[in-house]
Amino acid sequence: xxxxxxxxxxxxxxxxxxxxxxxxxxxxxxxxxxxxxxxxxxxxxxxxxxxxxxxxxxxxxxxxxxxxxxxxxxxxxxxxxxxxxxxxxxxxxxxxxxxxxxxxxxxxxxxxxxxxxxxxxxxxxxxxxxxxxxxxxxxxxxxxxxxxxxxxxxxxxxxxxxxxxxxxxxxxxxxxxxxxxxxxxxxxxxxxxxxxxxxxxxxxxxxxxxxxxxxxxxxxxxxxxxxxxxxxxxxxxxxxxxxxxxxxxxxxxxxxxxxxxxxxxxxxxxxxxxxxxxxxxxxxxxxxxxxxxxxxxxxxxxxxxxxxxxxxxxxxxxxxxxxxxxxxxxxxxxxxxxxxxxxxxxxxxxxxxxxxxxxxxxxxxxxxxxxxxxxxxxxxxxxxxxxxxxxxxxxxxxxxxxxxxxxxxxxxxxxxxxxxxxxxxxxxxxxxxxxxxxxxxxxxxx
Numbered sequence: 001x002x003x004x005x006x007x008x009x010x011x012x013x014x015x016x017x018x019x020x021x022x023x024x025x026x027x028x029x030x031x032x033x034x035x036x037x038x039x040x041x042x043x044x045x046x047x048x049x050x051x052x053x054x055x056x057x058x059x060x061x062x063x064x065x066x067x068x069x070x071x072x073x074x075x076x077x078x079x080x081x082x083x084x085x086x087x088x089x090x091x092x093x094x095x096x097x098x099x100x101x102x103x104x105x106x107x108x109x110x111x112x113x114x115x116x117x118x119x120x121x122x123x124x125x126x127x128x129x130x131x132x133x134x135x136x137x138x139x140x141x142x143x144x145x146x147x148x149x150x151x152x153x154x155x156x157x158x159x160x161x162x163x164x165x166x167x168x169x170x171x172x173x174x175x176x177x178x179x180x181x182x183x184x185x186x187x188x189x190x191x192x193x194x195x196x197x198x199x200x201x202x203x204x205x206x207x208x209x210x211x212x213x214x215x216x217x218x219x220x221x222x223x224x225x226x227x228x229x230x231x232x233x234x235x236x237x238x239x240x241x242x243x244x245x246x247x248x249x250x251x252x253x254x255x256x257x258x259x260x261x262x263x264x265x266x267x268x269x270x271x272x273x274x275x276x277x278x279x280x281x282x283x284x285x286x287x288x289x290x291x292x293x294x295x296x297x298x299x300x301x302x303x304x305x306x307x308x309x310x311x312x313x314x315x316x317x318x319x320x321x322x323x324x325x326x327x328x329x330x331x332x333x334x335x336x337x338x339x340x341x342x343x344x345x346x347x348x349x350x351x352x353x354x355x356x357x358x359x360x361x362x363x364x365x366x367x368x369x370x371x372x373x374x375x376x377x378x379x380x381x382x383x384x385x386x387x388x389x390x391x392x393x394x395x396x397x398x399x400x401x402x403x404x405x406x407x408x409x410x411x412x413x414x415x416x417x418x419x420x421x422x423x424x425x426x427x428x429x430x431x432x433x434x435x436x437x438x439x440x441x442x443x444x445x446x
Contacts, residue, residue: 001027001028001074001102001178001246002027002028002071002072002073002074002086002101002102002103002194003021003024003025003027003028003070003071003072003102003193003194003195003198004069004070004071004100004101004102004159004160004161004180004192004193004194005017005020005021005024005069005070005071005100005161005191005192005193005194005198006068006069006070006100006161006163006168006170006190006191006192006193006218007020007067007068007069007070007185007189007190007191008066008067008168008189008190008191008192008218008220008225009066009067009188009189009190009218009220009221009222009223010066010185010187010188010189010190010191011066011187011189012064013036013065013066013067013068013189014034014036014060014063014064014065014068014070015060016068016185016191016202017034017068017069017070018034018051018055018060018070019198019201019202020070020191020193020198020201020202021034021051021070021071021072021198022051022052022201023195023197023198023200023201023202023248024072024193024194024195024197024198024248025050025051025072026246026248027072027074027102027194027195027246028071028072028073028074029050029072029074030048030073030074030085031046031047031048031049031054031071031072031073031082031084031085031086032046032047032049032050032051032054032055032070032071032072032073032085033045033046033047033054033070033071033073033085033086033087033100034046034055034063034068034069034070034071034087035068035069035070035087035089035098035100035163036063036064036065036067036068037065037066037067037068037163037164037165037166037220038064038065038066040095040165040166041096041165042089042096042097042098042163042165043062043063043065044087044089044098045059045062045063046071046082046085046086046087047082047085048081048082048085051072066189066220067163067168067218067220068163069087069098069099069100069161069163069168070087070100071085071086071087071100071101071102073085073086081125083123083124083125084124084125084126086099086100086101086126086128087099087100087161087163088100088124088126088128088129088132090132090136092135092136093136094142094143094146094164095164095165096164096165097132097135097136097143097162097163097164098162098163099128099131099132099160099161099162099163100160100161101126101127101128101131101158101159101160101161102158102159102160102178102180102194103156103157103158103159103160103173103177103178103387104127104156104157104158104386104387105127105128105130105154105155105156105158106155106156106386106387106445107154107155107156108127108130108156111130111134111153111154112127112130115130115133115134115137118137120133120137127156130153130154131150131154131160134146134149134150134153134154135147135150135162138150143162143164143167143169144169144215144217147162147169147171147215148215148230151171151230155445155446156173156386156387156445157173157175157177157178157239157387157445158171158172158173158178159171159172159173159178159179159180159194159210160172161192166219166220167217167218167219167220168192168217168218169215169216169217170182170192170210170215170216170217170218171210171214171215171216171230172210172211172212172213172214173212173213174212174213174230174231174232174234175212175234175235175236175237175435175444175445176209176211176212176213176236176237176238176254177237177238177239177387177435177445178194178238178239178242178387179194179195179209179238179242179247179251179253179254180192180193180194180209180210181193181194181195181196181199181206181207181208181209181210181252182206182207182208182209182210182216182225183196183199183204183205183206183207184204184205184207185202185203185204186203186204188223190218190225191204192210192216195247195248195251195253196251196252196253197248197250197251200250206252209254209255211227211229212231212234212236213229213230213231213232213234214227214228214229214230215227215228215229215230216228235432235433236254236432236433237433237434237435237444238253238254238432238434238435239385239387239434239435240424240425240428240434240435240436240438240439241350241385241435241438242258243256243258243261243262243265243428244262244265244349244350244377244378244424245286245349245350245378249262249289254432256428256429258289259289260289261427261428261429262286262289262290262293262349262377263289263290263292263293263296264293264427264428265290265293265377265378265419265424265427265428266289266290266291266292266293266294266295266296266297266347266377267293267294267296267297267427268293268419268423268424268426268427269290269293269294269347269375269376269377269417269419269423269427270293270294270295270296270297270298271297272417272419272423273294273298273345273373273375273417275345275373275415276343277300277342277343277344277345277371277373278300278301278342278343278344279300279301279302279303279305279338279342279344279345280294280295280298280300280301280302280303280344280345280347281303281304281305281306281339281344281345281346281347281364282302282304282306282346282347282348283306283332283346283347283348283349283360284304284306284307284308284332285308285310286348286349287347287348287349287377288304290347290348290349290377291347294345294347294375294377298345300345303338305334305335305338305339305344306332306333306334306335306360306363306364307332307333307334307335308331308332308333309330309331309332309333310331328355328356328359328360328363329359329363332360332363333363334363334364334366334367334369335367336367336368339364339367339368339369340367340368340369341368341370342368342369342370342371343369343370343371343373344364344369344371344372344373345373345375346360346361346364346372346373346374346375346413347375347376347377348360348374348375348376348377349376349377349378350376350377350378350381351376351378351380351381351398351399351407351411351418352381352396352397352398353396353397353398354398354407354410354411357374357411357413358410358411358412361374361411361412361413362412365412371414372412372413372414373413373414373415373416373417374408374411374413374415374416374417375416375417376416376417376418376419377419377427378418378419378424378439379418379419379420379421379423379424379439380399380404380407380418380439381397381399381400381438381439382394382397382399382400382438382439382441383397383400383437383438383439383440383441384396384397384438385435385437385438386437386443387435387437387445398410399418404416404417404418421436421439421440424436424439
């Protein structure tokens with residue numbers, strides 16, 4: 001679920017990319033990096049850590065140029081090492097190149113093994129490196145043709161930025177599984193980013209989304225961009241998890257404000273739940289909009305009875321279970337004065353492994369809650385999402401192994417209810433299709 005950003009024909013592009021990455025920190029916390037093109041030379045700086053840990057005035061001042069790409073890493077392929085940070089820069093026959101990739105290639109091993117058999121030497125563990133090898137080894141005359149040929153070899157979900165010394169190529173997979181939008185900066189330049197919340201921070205005006213299967217070509221010094229349809233039109237399938245959990249609530253994804261969608265999903269959840277309780281309590285932060293919708297629809301009071309420490313990162317995207325368990329206690333603190341003796345509806349966005357929910361219920365019990373009715377603003381997650389979410393095996397997914405009643409017993413709640421697939425789709429908007437593989441196991445990228 002990484003974040004990517006491209007800045008084109010804008011003064012001090014690296015600094016603008018930095019602020020955009022800062023706005024999209026929630027999409028990846030393992031590493032950050034920026035490549036810039038200046039005087040037909042590409043320079044890259046990247047490292048492990050958060051955006052404001054990796055970059056400072058000193059190293060940003062060395063990244064001069066009017067064109068830049070940036071990346072926040074959330075590891076789904078590769079390892080937590082600095083070599084697996086992006087962008088990936090390289091020299092090849094046509095000159096210098098740098099790429100940033102958000103998504104997950106489902107035929108990574110097949111392509112990688114073939115490239116190694118043909119003599120390729122890999123420097124990282126990332127599936128993204130396949131793309132740069134395919135581009136470099138192509139016999140096509142122009143970079144654009146090489147990129148198109150490389151895309152013909154890969155399968156899966158991707159939003160891809162490829163920067164040469166004078167051009168930037170922006171590509172979205174034919175299903176549009178991951179979000180990608182184009183904006184106009186105040187100085188006339190362009191920005192491409194995973195989420196529109198990045199536009200708000202840098203003062204850019206939203207133009208439109210990159211279409212599924214589309215290639216956008218920006219050129220240094222040009223005031224416009226070229227659009228090419230690379231693939232036959234497919235039924236777009238934006239990942240439903242963007243609305244449920246991953247995207248920032250102030251972002252607009254495929255024309256839908258994430259905050260409003262989450263509130264609507266909460267209303268749908270309340271309509272099916274007839275529990276009598278004293279209050280609705282969200283699991284902050286991603287459960288808050290759904291809980292607001294639930295409270296509005298049910299008429300129950302809304303109470304922020306769990307306080308979050310915002311200086312602790314997201315638990316779901318921490319690489320190890322031990323780190324996730326510790327961070328639940330570090331970041332969430334129930335208020336006993338409000339909860340003591342009360343029957344509460346707890347609303348969360350999803351249950352993945354179940355361990356976080358179990359810890360939350362334990363904390364609420366300890367704080368004095370009399371009854372805990374857990375409500376989930378998503379269906380049961382039963383299948384791994386191979387398109388960019390870190391749930392690699394079925395064994396990690398509690399709802400794959402247990403029934404709803406068994407999950408309820410495991411987390412220790414008095415009752416537990418999920419949305420059905422139809423209810424989720426109606427909450428988001430039933431006018432289009434979504435990637436729902438976590439819930440229905442429909443791996444539509446064959």
